[in-house]
Amino acid sequence: MDLSIGRRMKKEYEIVSDEAVFRGFFKMNRYRLRHSSFHGGWCGEIVRERIEHLAAVSVLLYDPDLDVLVLVEQFRVGLMGNADPPWSLETVSGFCDTDHEAAEEVARREVVEETDCTLKALTHVGEFFVSPGMSVERINLYCGWVDASRAGGIHGLDHEGEELRVVTMSRSEALGALFGRLRSTSIIMALQWLEANRPRLLTEWGWQPA
Numbered sequence: 688m689d690l691s692i693g694r695r696m697k698k699e700y701e702i703v704s705d706e707a708v709f710r711g712f713f714k715m716n717r718y719r720l721r722h723s724s725f726h727g728g729w730c731g732e733i734v735r736e737r738i739e740h741l742a743a744v745s746v747l748l749y750d751p752d753l754d755v756l757v758l759v760e761q762f763r764v765g766l767m768g769n770a771d772p773p774w775s776l777e778t779v780s781g782f783c784d785t786d787h788e789a790a791e792e793v794a795r796r797e798v799v800e801e802t803d804c805t806l807k808a809l810t811h812v813g814e815f816f817v818s819p820g821m822s823v824e825r826i827n828l829y830c831g832w833v834d835a836s837r838a839g840g841i842h843g844l845d846h847e848g849e850e851l852r853v854v855t856m857s858r859s860e861a862l863g864a865l866f867g868r869l870r871s872t873s874i875i876m877a878l879q880w881l882e883a884n885r886p887r888l889l890t891e892w893g894w895q896p897a
Contacts, residue, residue: 699723703732714739741824744794746779747877748804750835751894754858757838758874759801759851776854776864778873783827790827798831801842801851808832808892812880817872828877832892 700722709715717736724730748757758776766773781797783790791809798806812828835855843849861869861878869875881888 696723696725696727701729708736713741736821738822738824741822742783742790743824743826744781744783744790744797744829745777745826745873745877746794746798746809746829746831747874747881748779748798748802748831748833748835748838749858749881750833751889751892752897753835755835756856756858756861756878757802757804757833757835758854758856758861758869759842760854761843761849761851775871776856776868776874777871778877780826780873791829794827794829794831798833800844801849802833802838802853803840803842804833804835804838806831806833810888810891812877815876826873828873828880830877830881830888832894 700720703719703721705716705718707714708717715736715738717734719732719734721729721732749755750757759779760774760776763773763775766775779794779797779801781793781800783793791811794809795806798804809829809831812830814825814827817824817826838855839853841850841852843851856864858878858881862882865875865878869878
C-alpha cells in the first residue's frame with residue numbers, strides 16, 4: 688500500500704447545501720457535501736447531520752498534598768438506558784461562549800460553581816475534538832491544584848438544571864476505576880495525562896512535599 692497517497696492528495700471539500708434541522712438544547716444542521724478522494728478526484732455526494740456551536744472546558748482537580756482528586760457526580764441523559772443508574776463521576780466541566788469568553792475564564796468559573804474549591808494553579812493540558820464524525824464540539828482540558836481537605840457538598844446552578852455532588856477519590860483508587868466507575872472521555876484522558884506528567888507538573892506548580 689502506498690502510504691504517500693494521502694500526503695500527495697489535495698484535501699478539499701465542497702458543501703452543496705446546508706439546512707437547520709433542529710434547534711433545542713443543541714443545534715443541528717444537515718449538510719449535502721462531497722470531498723476529495725484518496726484515489727484522486729472526488730468522492731460521491733454524501734448527507735451528514737452535525738451538532739453545531741459547541742465548545743467546552745474540562746478540569747481535573749488534584750490535591751498533591753493528599754494525592755487526591757476532586758470530582759463531581761451528576762445525572763447524565765446520555766446514560767439513560769446505557770448505565771444503571773445514569774449518574775456519572777466526572778471532571779468539572781462547562782460550555783463556552785466562544786464569542787465572549789476565553790476557555791481559561793470558563794474553567795476558573797466552573798471550578799467555583801461546581802465545587803466551591805479555590806485554585807492554587809491551573810495548567811492547560813490541550814484541546815481535543817470529542818466526536819468529529821457528528822459534532823463540532825471541542826474541549827479544552829485543564830488540570831488544577833486545589834486543597835481537597837474540605838471539598839464536598841452539593842453545588843450547581845438551579846437555573847441551568849445543575850445538581851452536582853462533590854466526590855473525593857485517591858489517585859490510586861481513580862486509576863483502578865478507569866473504564867469502570869470513571870468512563871467518560873475527559874476523566875479518562877485527564878487522569879492518564881496526570882500519570883504521565885505528574886512529576887513535571889508538580890515541578891511547574893512549585894509544589895514541595897510536607
